[in-house]
Amino acid sequence: MSPGDRLKYWRIENNIKAVTVAEKTGVTQAAISTYESNKSKMGSEFIIALHNNFDINIYWLLFGTEIEIEKGKLSEDELKLIQDYRLCSISNKKALALAAEAYSKFDHQESLSSKIG
Numbered sequence: 001m002s003p004g005d006r007l008k009y010w011r012i013e014n015n016i017k018a019v020t021v022a023e024k025t026g027v028t029q030a031a032i033s034t035y036e037s038n039k040s041k042m043g044s045e046f047i048i049a050l051h052n053n054f055d056i057n058i059y060w061l062l063f064g065t066e067i068e069i070e071k072g073k074l075s076e077d078e079l080k081l082i083q084d085y086r087l088c089s090i091s092n093k094k095a096l097a098l099a100a101e102a103y104s105k106f107d108h109q110e111s112l113s114s115k116i117g
Helices: 003-013 018-025 029-036 044-054 058-063 076-086 090-116
Strands: none
Touching (some): 003 029, 003 058, 018 029, 018 044, 044 058, 058 076
């Protein structure tokens, strides 16, 4: 099932008309139709508006599953970071990876310094 198929499934299951989705997300009803028929891909602004207005799970919409938090494995903050990361462009993902690596090295060095000193 594609994101467009899931959008249509979600809309029908929740008894929401395409015109309502269009009005609340700032796109045309024709755009909703092209998304649901897989003729065009949903843009990030539409997906965010969909989430903000209808609380749809973005991860489910894009990938067809929900991220499950295993007890003791991922915190809510970690889950949010993962979800936000997946919405980033490739260049922003690279920048975030470099920043995370730099911060983790810095934290590790601080930890060593406090143990030595």
